Amino acid sequence: MKKITYIEAITQALDEEMDRDEKVFLIGEDIGIYGGVFKATKGLLDKYGAERVIDSPISEVYIAGGSVGAAMVGLRPVAEIQFADFITPSMDQIIQQMAKLRYRTGGQWTCPMTMRVCCGADIAGGLYHSQINEQWFFSQPGLIVVMPATPYDAKGLLKSAIRGDDPVIYFEHKRLYRWIKDEIPEDDFTVPIGKAAMRKEGSDVTLVSYGLMYHRSMEAAVGLEKEGISAEVIDMRTILPWDREMIFESVKKTSKVVLVQESSKTGGVMAEISASITEEVFDYLDAPVARVCGLDVPAVPFAPPMEHYFLPNAEKIAKAVKNIIEY
Amino acid sequence: MPAAKKKTVKPKANQVGLSEETMMGLYTNLLKTRLLDERFRKLYRQGRFAGTYFSAVGQEATTVGPTYGLRDEDLIAPSHREIGANVTKGVPLDKIAGQIYARVSSPDKGKSHPCHYGWKPKGVITPSSTLAGQTIIGTGCAMGFQIQKKDNVVLAFFGEGSTSRGGWHEALNYAGIYNLPIVYICQNNLWAESVPATLQAGITDFSDRAKAYGFPGITINGNDVFTVHKTAVKAIDRARKGKGPTLIECKTYRWYGHSEIDPADYRSNKELEEWKSKDPVQFAEKTLMSLNLLTKIKREALVEQINQEIDEAISAVDKDEYAEPEEIYNDVYSEQFPVRRVEW
Numbered sequence: 207m208k209k210i211t212y213i214e215a216i217t218q219a220l221d222e223e224m225d226r227d228e229k230v231f232l233i234g235e236d237i238g239i240y241g242g243v244f245k246a247t248k249g250l251l252d253k254y255g256a257e258r259v260i261d262s263p264i265s266e267v268y269i270a271g272g273s274v275g276a277a278m279v280g281l282r283p284v285a286e287i288q289f290a291d292f293i294t295p296s297m298d299q300i301i302q303q304m305a306k307l308r309y310r311t312g313g314q315w316t317c318p319m320t321m322r323v324c325c326g327a328d329i330a331g332g333l334y335h336s337q338i339n340e341q342w343f344f345s346q347p348g349l350i351v352v353m354p355a356t357p358y359d360a361k362g363l364l365k366s367a368i369r370g371d372d373p374v375i376y377f378e379h380k381r382l383y384r385w386i387k388d389e390i391p392e393d394d395f396t397v398p399i400g401k402a403a404m405r406k407e408g409s410d411v412t413l414v415s416y417g418l419m420y421h422r423s424m425e426a427a428v429g430l431e432k433e434g435i436s437a438e439v440i441d442m443r444t445i446l447p448w449d450r451e452m453i454f455e456s457v458k459k460t461s462k463v464v465l466v467q468e469s470s471k472t473g474g475v476m477a478e479i480s481a482s483i484t485e486e487v488f489d490y491l492d493a494p495v496a497r498v499c500g501l502d503v504p505a506v507p508f509a510p511p512m513e514h515y516f517l518p519n520a521e522k523i524a525k526a527v528k529n530i531i532e533y
Numbered sequence: 534m535p536a537a538k539k540k541t542v543k544p545k546a547n548q549v550g551l552s553e554e555t556m557m558g559l560y561t562n563l564l565k566t567r568l569l570d571e572r573f574r575k576l577y578r579q580g581r582f583a584g585t586y587f588s589a590v591g592q593e594a595t596t597v598g599p600t601y602g603l604r605d606e607d608l609i610a611p612s613h614r615e616i617g618a619n620v621t622k623g624v625p626l627d628k629i630a631g632q633i634y635a636r637v638s639s640p641d642k643g644k645s646h647p648c649h650y651g652w653k654p655k656g657v658i659t660p661s662s663t664l665a666g667q668t669i670i671g672t673g674c675a676m677g678f679q680i681q682k683k684d685n686v687v688l689a690f691f692g693e694g695s696t697s698r699g700g701w702h703e704a705l706n707y708a709g710i711y712n713l714p715i716v717y718i719c720q721n722n723l724w725a726e727s728v729p730a731t732l733q734a735g736i737t738d739f740s741d742r743a744k745a746y747g748f749p750g751i752t753i754n755g756n757d758v759f760t761v762h763k764t765a766v767k768a769i770d771r772a773r774k775g776k777g778p779t780l781i782e783c784k785t786y787r788w789y790g791h792s793e794i795d796p797a798d799y800r801s802n803k804e805l806e807e808w809k810s811k812d813p814v815q816f817a818e819k820t821l822m823s824l825n826l827l828t829k830i831k832r833e834a835l836v837e838q839i840n841q842e843i844d845e846a847i848s849a850v851d852k853d854e855y856a857e858p859e860e861i862y863n864d865v866y867s868e869q870f871p872v873r874r875v876e877w
Contacts, residue, residue: 263707268704268706271673272669275672281681314640316867
């Protein structure tokens with residue numbers, strides 16, 4: 207067991223998968239010679255060559271669409287979108303080709319590809335280097351959407367994404383890249399897609415989140431524990447298809463739920479989860495479903511006070527918990 | 534002549550520069566495409582299938598010519614008007630008709646759209662409706678062939694209108710950098726639905742665009758199937774040898790509307806009549822007859838034989854059922870992720 211960072215976990219997963227399967231190749235901007243703007247692909251060009259670590263031109267449409275094509279003829283592309291903020295040109299390819307290829311061809315053609323998307327705020331990135339927009343992909347059946355919160359999951363989920371036969375949008379949160387370290391087994395392992403992680407058991411309230419917000423939720427839960435409130439903390443890990451069973455079972459147990467999301471509130475992932483909770487386990491609720499989300503403004507502003515004001519944090523989460531505890 | 538040479542029966546070359554076998558093969562596919570297309574138009578007007586129909590009549594040579602002679606492993610990255618590429622690539626007519634009728638036997642089981650023909654065993658990608666869509670993923674297929682060191686090629690088909698899209702540019706730009714094994718066939722039929730080519734770009738010959746990508750671009754008469762074939766063969770050979778892409782612009786014309794619901798009243802009768810006089814099927818017939826490779830009797834026999842094939846394919850799908858509505862849940866994901874079902 208060795209302690210590694212979230213970004214080291216990503217590099218290891220890429221390296222090990224490329225070593226295991228020659229059909230795996232990487233394509234993206236600045237990923238080869240430069241090793242990626244965050245160094246996620248450092249050393250891989252030297253090890254695997256320019257045919258498998260492709261420095262693409264500034265072409266998000268082609269990075270997405272070209273990867274679909276390569277997947278169609280038997281390869282397992284891992285495309286990198288340098289910042290989630292720049293994914294919009296590829297939306298046509300992601301929505302119309304990646305997500306629909308299997309469906310629209312009656313299963314004749316499939317799209318086993320992974321798109322790594324570097325995302326998230328709390329890094330002073332400003333409007334155009336802080337977005338996630340996972341809700342756009344969450345509402346598109348045919349896609350798998352994951353967002354690991356820990357180095358262990360970063361490695362295991364990336365391996366599952368690469369080995370699976372479906373197109374995966376893999377959101378990696380840049381605030382987490384070098385912030386936390388995990389002990390990772392030396393041996394090969396994967397983390398199953400579609401399964402959430404129960405990070406902390408509790409009895410009074412359920413906190414549901416993913417990515418950076420899992421850490422904020424856990425921080426809130428630790429604080430609440432000292433005040434005598436026992437919070438259960440679920441890290442979704444996979445956003446689509448999400449783990450209904452674990453979330454519903456937890457709500458049945460605690461009767462109260464706070465949903466935490468970094469992106470803007472309206473139309474977000476947690477809106478759907480909230481609606482599903484009221485549809486499926488309404489009788490178990492003892493208080494309204496609460497949401498702590500990013501604000502409904504166009505994107506995360508740059509100036510630190512505004513950035514922090516935008517984002518949910520442990521304090522805001524704890525406040526929402528106390529509100530429904532008192533309900 | 535040495536004895537050894539006598540044993541080799543070479544196909545007879547002629548003024549066109551193609552063997553009799555190739556010329557007749559091209560013509561047969563051209564004729565089959567025309568007859569099938571006209572039949573589908575008729576069936577649509579009879580209300581025999583839903584949606585609409587996108588006829589390719591008038592521009593068949595642009596798809597038949599390049600496709601003829603390809604291997605099964607070579608891919609066609611089509612748009613919605615590539616019935617000729619399907620016919621020539623050898624997609625069975627009942628698969629093509631199945632797609633039109635959206636029946637359970639259709640390669641897509643009725644999910645996509647009538648003119649989204651595609652069949653993997655013969656290497657035809659089922660198209661999406663997004664223009665230049667298959668040009669982009671087709672370029673990705675060519676990238677995949679190159680990475681895997683396979684000598685397969687991709688033919689990407691699109692209209693002149695699609696070349697205005699950003700994704701089209703990104704694909705060709707990429708193909709130029711890596712010398713991908715792909716041939717881009719622009720079917721310039723002068724109209725992108727209702728918008729004339731003059732309002733699509735500030736150039737007259739769309740092959741000029743190739744200059745910006747560092748590979749050859751050539752403009753040819755898209756209604757001469759023999760010229761189209763010969764030009765494409767050179768480009769395909771070049772692509773297969775790893776020398777990179779070619780953009781071939783075929784000047785052509787679609788006789789009918791964008792689809793059957795389009796009266797095409799944005800263009801003049803004079804223009805239409807002018808292009809009808811350059812009918813690619815008649816052009817091929819005249820050429821073959823002048824070379825004594827085709828007679829009226831032979832043509833009639835061919836028409837009869839093709840019509841019989843079409844009759845059989847249509848009657849097969851006519852009897853076929855639609856897929857059960859629950860088919861809706863299939864092929865969303867791999868079996869690992871079954872879709873949640875709704876009880877209506």
